Amino acid sequence: MDKSEIIVVSRGRGEKGNYVKPFLKGLQYTLGNFFKKPITVQYPDQKTARSARWRGLHRLNLDEKGELKCVACGLCAAVCPSQAITIIACEEAGDTRRPESFEVNELRCVFCGFCQEACPKGAISLTKLYEYVDYSREDFLFDIARLKTTGEKWNS
């Protein structure tokens, strides 16, 4: 190999060959760690705090009379970037508009929170629940009945 091809990474290291001190320093550091409390959060037993703006599973809010606040305007479905919301509206004479079916596909949802922001009635909101497991894909299609009660079953 030509001399000029050799890349010298370091030259004349003063501490070359001095391995003992760094080695002992390292040992001291790790031993210090050994007697410290581990920083691991033992997750299922211990939980970290969620921020106030955390976006988890959806919930359909109810008004004072216990009816759905939702008027099936479809804004949330329109704004949803992943098209996770399917609404079929129902309009009967003399009654307010209400959704006949309101389905949120939690597997498609990216939890952006746009639906919550778009809703003129404050009818849909995201809870802080993030632990949800189930056995089949269908279980993640939340219909009105489930959206009304989201969080009640597992509520802290």
Added chain:
Amino acid sequence: MNDLIIIPIIKLLVIFGVCMLFITYTTWLERKALGHFQLRYGPMRVGYHGLLQPIADGIKNFFKEEVVPDNADRAVFLLAPVISISLAVMLLAVIPFGDSFTLFGKRIDLYLANPSIGILFILGFATIGSYGTILGGWSSGNKYGYMGGLRASAMIISYELSMAFAVVSIIMVTGSFSLVDMVAAQHHMWNIVREPVAFLVFLISGIAELNRTPFDMPEAESELCCGYNIEYSSMKFSLFFLAEYTHLFVFASLVTTLFLGGWHGPILPGVVWFFVKTFIVIFLCIWIRATIPRLRYDKVMKLEWKFLLPVALANVIATGVVLTLFG
């Protein structure tokens, strides 16, 4: 009759059982201590602080599928773990665990055998045991395994030398090849005081011989994705694993025997002292593993041939000179 058969069998079972328990829990200790060194917890789920984890692992490995790769050399592939574990366990026979005591009017020695060449027996069988590693790597028909095997043989060839020379200076000091005599000779002063250089050389080359970080060339995870045992699964893998920890235990008890005064110690009975010292050496190994990253391959070789071996040789000569002048 009693002396010839029954007592040795009982001793065999007790020593084997206790050592195996100790070794099994060394795996737990290693995972746990490594965890705490890295600010983690280690196993926590099975039993109190993961205390049943080794047992759970053993049971799991029993029920796993045995896989033999198509292009493996079948006979050697199956034989390799057996070589590893059997030769490792054999080493337990000559380790003096404690002073002899009298029970029901009989003298009972706390070792299975005391051959007059005990230390040579250990060095020899430990080296043959590494054939398990080498053959396992070579026979599995996998390039990583092959590299692991190659490196294992290179490590054995080089580090065995400095280890043996460290032992030679101990033999010169104690004047015997028998491990029991070596312990007895340390009644007044531990060999670590008389032979600090040999102790360091022995410790370093021992860790290298055990293929533990920072010298875990044959199973470098990041380069060889596991090295020699890459194709092994289920019980065969467990055997390799167990052999490795048996070697660790034997190494720690050797350090105890050769340098730390074996079973000698105040107040507590000898066996307890022996296990306490062994535990400390094992902990030291884990501590070192948690601290230093793996050396580059050429540096490992350089360390041995350009540093440890000359130092060990010089130490032997120095010991000889001192012994002739003052001994």
